Amino acid sequence: MLQYIGKRLLQLIPVLLGMTFIVFMIIRAIPGNPAQVILGQQASKEAVAALEAKLGLDQPWYTQYFEFLMNIFRGDLGESLRTRSPVADELWPYLAATIELAVFAMIIAVIIGVNAGIISAWFQNSWFDYTAMILALIGVSVPIFWLGLMGQWVFGIEMDLLPTTGREDVRNPVHAITGLYVIDTLIQGRFDQFGQVLRHLILPGIALATIPMAIIARMTRSSMLEVMRSDFVRTARSKGQKMFLVVYKHALKNAIIPVLTVIGLQMGILLGGAILTETIFGWPGIGRYIYDAIGFRDYPVVQSGILVVAFIFVMINLLVDVLYSVVDPRIKYD
Amino acid sequence: MVGKPKVLSVNGLRTSFFTDGGIVPAVDGISFDLYEGEILGIVGESGCGKSVTSLSIMGLVPSPPGKITGGEILYGGRDLTKLKEREMRKVRGNDIAMIFQEPMTSLNPLFTIGSQMTEALLIHTNLGKRKARRRAAEMLKLVGLPRVEEIMDEYPHQLSGGMRQRVMIAMALVCEPNILIADEPTTALDVTIQAQILKLMKKLNERLDTAVLLITHDLGVVAETCGRVIVMYAGQIVEEGPVTEIFRNPQHPYTEGLLKSVPDMRFKQERLEPIPGNVPRPGAIRHGCRFAARCPYRFDRCTAEDPELYGTQPGHFARCFLRDKKEETAHDETLVES
Structure with a gap:
């Protein structure tokens, strides 16, 4: 198993290398240059050239790329051109905000999606099944920005129940330790703030959870329908086992692998930055951080930011593959 | 009769x-x-x-x-x-217990033989986990399986068709x-x-x-x-x-x-x-x-x-x-x- 994980990690190197190269080239293909953006439209050609030289942007692209790679291997994500501070320091609070939102959204999506799928399969062709599957169809098709805005309008403005933007009460800011506010407030015993943080998570969390929830529900249902017809399900029933345990123990464990795959992929997508959701809800996440950096042609931030996101994405998929063998003893790596 | x-x-x-x-x-x-x-x-x-x-x-x-x-x-x-x-x-x-035609698919592939053997006992009797396990092992011996203790911790795919059907029979008879x-x-x-x-x-x-x-x-x-x-x-x-x-x-x-x-x-x-x-x-x-x-x-x-x-x-x-x-x-x- 360890050997397998090691092999997979080695395989990551070419994938991530290729990715850094593509991002490196694409960002430079966008018209405009960082020195010009920093100095403004009125700046003289000499000033721009001087700043370019200072930032190392006058070097040929392969020198710049090589330098970027060498820095990455040394664990240095580079410096922001705009703020002159290390990307690694700058990145974390945004990444933490995204992780917090993505994990919260995924918890909602998994709890509701998996259960809706199971019950739909258990009572196939019942009113619950039809309702759940119609909702799931709507869920995958509804535009997130519309759902987000409607949520803000109904629950934030009209009913005044939930905050519509940000991740904390600005009059009572959270003192960051890990950057994950749910954890930070608990460590500090600030339960009032903990409640606030949770309330801030609800609307963007639900908006973000909708699509994965719908996909998970549909995948769970189809996987369960297949398993429920298995002989071993009948065997379990013939022992006098309760239907609930037949479904949730015997059948679910057999049906969960394709669902795990979907969860892994969706989690990667959520972490990769839900730019739309983050923009609508003023969520200071990694998606917006990278998006803003593109506006400033802040090359190191874009390059390293996307590298980190891609790294997380592939690590989640590796984790899912490892989980397969935990669930199913027949799946053996090595 | x-x-x-x-x-x-x-x-x-x-x-x-x-x-x-x-x-x-x-x-x-x-x-x-x-x-x-x-x-x-x-x-x-x-x-x-x-x-x-x-x-x-x-x-x-x-x-x-x-x-x-x-x-x-x-x-x-x-x-x-x-x-x-x-x-x-x-x-x-x-x-009333039942055994089925396909020993290959009638056992749950993701649970150990032991866990599937004791399931009916835990449902129908007051035996604790340890006693249920011992009873299950006895039953497996009775149907003529070798190295019972090891088999209890194995999964169905590790057994042959004949062994699986013996397990099915033992499983069906375990509550007598x-x-x-x-x-x-x-x-x-x-x-x-x-x-x-x-x-x-x-x-x-x-x-x-x-x-x-x-x-x-x-x-x-x-x-x-x-x-x-x-x-x-x-x-x-x-x-x-x-x-x-x-x-x-x-x-x-x-x-x-x-x-x-x-x-x-x-x-x-x-x-x-x-x-x-x-x-x-x-x-x-x-x-x-x-x-x-x-x-x-x-x-x-x-x-x-x-x-x-x-x-x-x-x-x-x-x-x-x-x-x-x-x-x-x-x-x-x-x-x-x-």
Whole structure:
């Protein structure tokens, strides 16, 4: 198993290398240059050239790329051109905000999606099944920005129940330790703030959870329908086992692998930055951080930011593959 | 067998499937008794309703589309068809247990043998986990499995087909049920393993005094194992009687045909005689004898009236007008002609 994980990690190197190269080239293909953006439209050609030289942007692209790679291997994500501070320091609070939102959204999506799928399969062709599957169809098709805005309008403005933007009460800011506010407030015993943080998570969390929830529900249902017809399900029933345990123990464990795959992929997508959701809800996440950096042609931030996101994405998929063998003893790596 | 108390009594059982193509009566009014400690065979071709009969007794007919539409299944003074699901659960695995045809797919691939073996014990008895495990291990030893302790921690895919079927049998018997329903327990196994499994079932039947309802399409299996046999055709019982009696002197043309289509090693050159035609779709024939279309002795009455089960010897019945005392003379003539 360890050997397998090691092999997979080695395989990551070419994938991530290729990715850094593509991002490196694409960002430079966008018209405009960082020195010009920093100095403004009125700046003289000499000033721009001087700043370019200072930032190392006058070097040929392969020198710049090589330098970027060498820095990455040394664990240095580079410096922001705009703020002159290390990307690694700058990145974390945004990444933490995204992780917090993505994990919260995924918890909602998994709890509701998996259960809706199971019950739909258990009572196939019942009113619950039809309702759940119609909702799931709507869920995958509804535009997130519309759902987000409607949520803000109904629950934030009209009913005044939930905050519509940000991740904390600005009059009572959270003192960051890990950057994950749910954890930070608990460590500090600030339960009032903990409640606030949770309330801030609800609307963007639900908006973000909708699509994965719908996909998970549909995948769970189809996987369960297949398993429920298995002989071993009948065997379990013939022992006098309760239907609930037949479904949730015997059948679910057999049906969960394709669902795990979907969860892994969706989690990667959520972490990769839900730019739309983050923009609508003023969520200071990694998606917006990278998006803003593109506006400033802040090359190191874009390059390293996307590298980190891609790294997380592939690590989640590796984790899912490892989980397969935990669930199913027949799946053996090595 | 008669003289021993009945453990199960099926009376006029009807199980139908409500499909888009209409109502299909898979089991169409069958009645039989199962006596304590006996092995009763139910034999018939695919689609004759033998598996649906066993699932009806277990209350496991897939529903929808299947449903028991009539009759009763009496066990311990209760009609199982009337029990609520919660009460039926207490019967399953505890009083009546079942083993299935496919040992490859009937065990859950993701749970250890030990966990699947102890499941029924934990449901039906007050045994703790440790005691349940010990009891399960004893049972695995009883069905002749080697290195029991290791097997308890293994998964089904690590065992061979024969071993898995032994596990299935041990699993079914672990709560010491009064009745074991075995639905084609040896069909999916190699011939040599088949013989072992049948021998094992016979041994356990004698040792634990469990009544066995053995469902099979294989007359050889019946001959080796059963005391009595029921022959089913198109959802009905066409013949019932002691095995020796039926093999020596079949009273229904269908049984006769079945016996002729089994190879007999004593006569090497003899060609097998298949029964002409096919098994009718359940529900296709509503009037008259179900077998009439394929029967060599068919006469007018066969398609006009429904035959009953007529007694020929004590404990031996056949659903054929030829065995109707009124038809005795006509029967003789037919036989002469053929």
